Amino acid sequence: MELHQKSLTDAERIDWLRLIQTKNVGPRLFAELLSRLGNATQALEALPGLVRRGGVRRKFTIPDRQRAETEMAALGAIGGRAIALCEPEYPETLAAIADPPPVLFVIGDVSRLSAPSIAIVGAHNASSNGRRFAENIAAQLGEAGFVVVSGLARGIDAAAHTGALASGTIAAIAGGLDVVYPPEHEELQRRIGETGAVVSEQPLGTRPTARHFPARNRLISGLSRGVLVVEAALKSGSLITSRLALEQGREVFAVPGSPRDPRCRGTNDLLRQGAILTESAADIVDAVSSQVLKYRSPERPLVLLQPIERKEETEPTLDHEKIIELLGATPTGVDELVRECHMSAAAVQSTLLELELAGRVERHPGNRISLIL
Amino acid sequence: MELHQKSLTDAERIDWLRLIQTKNVGPRLFAELLSRLGNATQALEALPGLVRRGGVRRKFTIPDRQRAETEMAALGAIGGRAIALCEPEYPETLAAIADPPPVLFVIGDVSRLSAPSIAIVGAHNASSNGRRFAENIAAQLGEAGFVVVSGLARGIDAAAHTGALASGTIAAIAGGLDVVYPPEHEELQRRIGETGAVVSEQPLGTRPTARHFPARNRLISGLSRGVLVVEAALKSGSLITSRLALEQGREVFAVPGSPRDPRCRGTNDLLRQGAILTESAADIVDAVSSQVLKYRSPERPLVLLQPIERKEETEPTLDHEKIIELLGATPTGVDELVRECHMSAAAVQSTLLELELAGRVERHPGNRISLIL
Numbered sequence: 001m002e003l004h005q006k007s008l009t010d011a012e013r014i015d016w017l018r019l020i021q022t023k024n025v026g027p028r029l030f031a032e033l034l035s036r037l038g039n040a041t042q043a044l045e046a047l048p049g050l051v052r053r054g055g056v057r058r059k060f061t062i063p064d065r066q067r068a069e070t071e072m073a074a075l076g077a078i079g080g081r082a083i084a085l086c087e088p089e090y091p092e093t094l095a096a097i098a099d100p101p102p103v104l105f106v107i108g109d110v111s112r113l114s115a116p117s118i119a120i121v122g123a124h125n126a127s128s129n130g131r132r133f134a135e136n137i138a139a140q141l142g143e144a145g146f147v148v149v150s151g152l153a154r155g156i157d158a159a160a161h162t163g164a165l166a167s168g169t170i171a172a173i174a175g176g177l178d179v180v181y182p183p184e185h186e187e188l189q190r191r192i193g194e195t196g197a198v199v200s201e202q203p204l205g206t207r208p209t210a211r212h213f214p215a216r217n218r219l220i221s222g223l224s225r226g227v228l229v230v231e232a233a234l235k236s237g238s239l240i241t242s243r244l245a246l247e248q249g250r251e252v253f254a255v256p257g258s259p260r261d262p263r264c265r266g267t268n269d270l271l272r273q274g275a276i277l278t279e280s281a282a283d284i285v286d287a288v289s290s291q292v293l294k295y296r297s298p299e300r301p302l303v304l305l306q307p308i309e310r311k312e313e314t315e316p317t318l319d320h321e322k323i324i325e326l327l328g329a330t331p332t333g334v335d336e337l338v339r340e341c342h343m344s345a346a347a348v349q350s351t352l353l354e355l356e357l358a359g360r361v362e363r364h365p366g367n368r369i370s371l372i373l
Numbered sequence: 374m375e376l377h378q379k380s381l382t383d384a385e386r387i388d389w390l391r392l393i394q395t396k397n398v399g400p401r402l403f404a405e406l407l408s409r410l411g412n413a414t415q416a417l418e419a420l421p422g423l424v425r426r427g428g429v430r431r432k433f434t435i436p437d438r439q440r441a442e443t444e445m446a447a448l449g450a451i452g453g454r455a456i457a458l459c460e461p462e463y464p465e466t467l468a469a470i471a472d473p474p475p476v477l478f479v480i481g482d483v484s485r486l487s488a489p490s491i492a493i494v495g496a497h498n499a500s501s502n503g504r505r506f507a508e509n510i511a512a513q514l515g516e517a518g519f520v521v522v523s524g525l526a527r528g529i530d531a532a533a534h535t536g537a538l539a540s541g542t543i544a545a546i547a548g549g550l551d552v553v554y555p556p557e558h559e560e561l562q563r564r565i566g567e568t569g570a571v572v573s574e575q576p577l578g579t580r581p582t583a584r585h586f587p588a589r590n591r592l593i594s595g596l597s598r599g600v601l602v603v604e605a606a607l608k609s610g611s612l613i614t615s616r617l618a619l620e621q622g623r624e625v626f627a628v629p630g631s632p633r634d635p636r637c638r639g640t641n642d643l644l645r646q647g648a649i650l651t652e653s654a655a656d657i658v659d660a661v662s663s664q665v666l667k668y669r670s671p672e673r674p675l676v677l678l679q680p681i682e683r684k685e686e687t688e689p690t691l692d693h694e695k696i697i698e699l700l701g702a703t704p705t706g707v708d709e710l711v712r713e714c715h716m717s718a719a720a721v722q723s724t725l726l727e728l729e730l731a732g733r734v735e736r737h738p739g740n741r742i743s744l745i746l
Binding site: 129132133255256257258259260264265268271272277278279280 | 502505506628629630631632633637638641644645650651652653
């Protein structure tokens with residue numbers, strides 16, 4: 001089964017939605033479940049058994065189909081769509097990141113998601129100069145055929161969207177598509193949906209909290225060929241977005257500013273670290289035109305392996321307890337774990353997947369794992 | 374004869390002064406004459422013959438000794454000194470450039486010329502922010518043990534000198550030591566001479582004109598381990614200084630600024646070309662502390678070769694006319710000339726030296742030469 005560019009039926013899409021909305025299932029675990037079990041429908045059926053084997057005693061029911069159908073209808077009612085990672089309309093740049101959202105909710109012109117795009121982000125408390133710069137360069141990038149992506153925040157984000165409204169800009173938001181944050185951007189969000197697109201990976205009704213913003217930031221950089229940072233203090237959210245961009249193999253651009261303005265410390269620091277100095281749209285167009293798209297036609301992260309052999313037992317086996325014993329609160333490398341527990345790598349991975357679904361272990365970057373105490 | 378670090382007698386120093394003040398003799402030709410004729414006194418004696426062989430028909434008298442002695446006395450009267458390139462007090466960093474002034478005039482503390490130094494240059498019409506930045510960073514560099522070098526111009530230069538007054542700053546000026554330009558910096562120039570030093574390669578009484586400033590700029594960078602540019606428009610004098618610094622193997626530092634301010638275009642462009650981004654003195658101290666001084670203990674550019682054999686004839690010979698015939702207004706490579714004229718390289722060089730002294734040919738960078746029509 002080739003998951004790349006396969007359109008789903010409505011029923012299949014409902015199952016994708018149910019699976020990603022399952023407790024303890026994030027983008028990475030979703031991909032692992034699909035690669036082991038073939039498709040979302042089969043993964044959902046296998047869930048109760050996997051969770052029990054992972055050590056959860058109470059009854060586990062798979063997420064409600066009715067509820068997912070209701071959500072999909074509500075999405076349709078506000079003019080939204082859900083696009084699955086395997087579908088041709090899913091943006092290729094976003095599909096190429098390590099943890100793409102399995103389902104992306106979109107209001108607006110879905111075709112804008114596949115046009116070459118540049119993210120513009122920066123300080124919420126931006127200077128008047130910074131806002132004007134962002135608005136102008138966004139307009140220029142729009143005229144040059146780029147879609148401007150940003151996060152609908154106050155300051156630089158809002159200025160960038162405003163400058164690029166005419167050319168169709170993309171807002172990646174942290175909450176549900178029917179939630180406006182910050183509230184004063186209601187009109188702006190509506191207008192973006194008319195000429196461009198508003199995207200989110202969160203279910204309708206989700207009010208954004210602190211944990212949603214870093215996830216949203218990876219969408220901003222993931223949707224883009226490069227990220228331009230216009231005014232950013234040290235340790236600001238924009239710098240997180242630029243770090244994610246680098247991890248995703250995207251270009252980072254930064255606008256220089258006076259050392260006397262704390263809002264330029266972050267951008268100057270990016271320049272010191274090798275970001276491309278940007279004074280006008282030409283600086284960006286020049287850099288991305290000569291860019292070799294590392295993420296072009298990638299192998300999408302969902303690759304189907306042989307489905308695991310489903311064992312009869314549903315109770316935790318000796319394997320699970322052996323691994324639990326070896327783990328602690330400090331993350332341990334999975335490779336190390338495999339060496340220490342005298343099990344095959346495949347058996348360790350299956351066991352970890354079940355423990356993760358059961359909420360007993362946590363994944364960390366660098367293929368490391370820790371016990372949730 | 375070893376020209377490196379040899380103190381001169383007063384009479385010898387007078388002859389150095391007479392030779393460099395001879396018509397058509399600049400720093401490079403001065404070095405060539407010394408290397409061919411052994412010392413300034415012998416070079417002066419040979420001059421009339423060389424000039425006649427170069428094709429000047431009118432009577433040539435060597436520069437007047439009395440006049441040079443008077444100038445030296447006038448220099449002493451205002452507290453100044455003349456330091457020759459071969460003397461131990463001549464700053465090593467300046468001696469290492471391609472065309473060091475053979476004689477440097479100094480008022481103030483000569484020992485400051487040999488301390489580690491950083492030049493600070495920038496726009497004359499600098500912003501208030503830029504001036505404050507220059508003054509603060511100059512003070513910090515002074516506290517960190519660096520001598521701040523600048524050009525006594527309006528704007529950034531004046532701010533840098535002011536900030537570094539307490540630690541002893543060096544002003545390299547375009548006119549004579551007894552001329553103040555711009556006039557409003559009379560008090561500043563006097564104060565610099567008290568705690569630091571004012572240097573010039575021009576004779577007393579010289580009023581600076583356009584041609585003196587690029588020559589002065591090479592002194593600023595030549596005296597320094599690195600040049601910091603604070604605010605500079607595109608195509609400004611500060612960018613010339615930074616280009617000279619690169620040619621001299623010195624580090625270039627630049628302060629980032631808003632793309633909306635034309636006074637930051639030049640500095641941002643330097644950053645794009647690889648200048649070190651500078652927000653505080655620490656950025657400079659870090660960079661030069663780890664610097665390998667390429668110009669440390671260099672072979673001084675004056676190396677004595679065998680004196681040329683003095684021919685009897687004083688009239689232009691066939692050689693001279695052959696070379697004149699091959700040259701035109703467009704610069705030609707000397708190597709090419711040697712190949713075309715069927716003379717030895719040494720003979721071509723001697724002939725060119727005579728033609729140059731006679732004001733008939735002009736040297737260009739890259740060992741090229743053109744006819745003065």
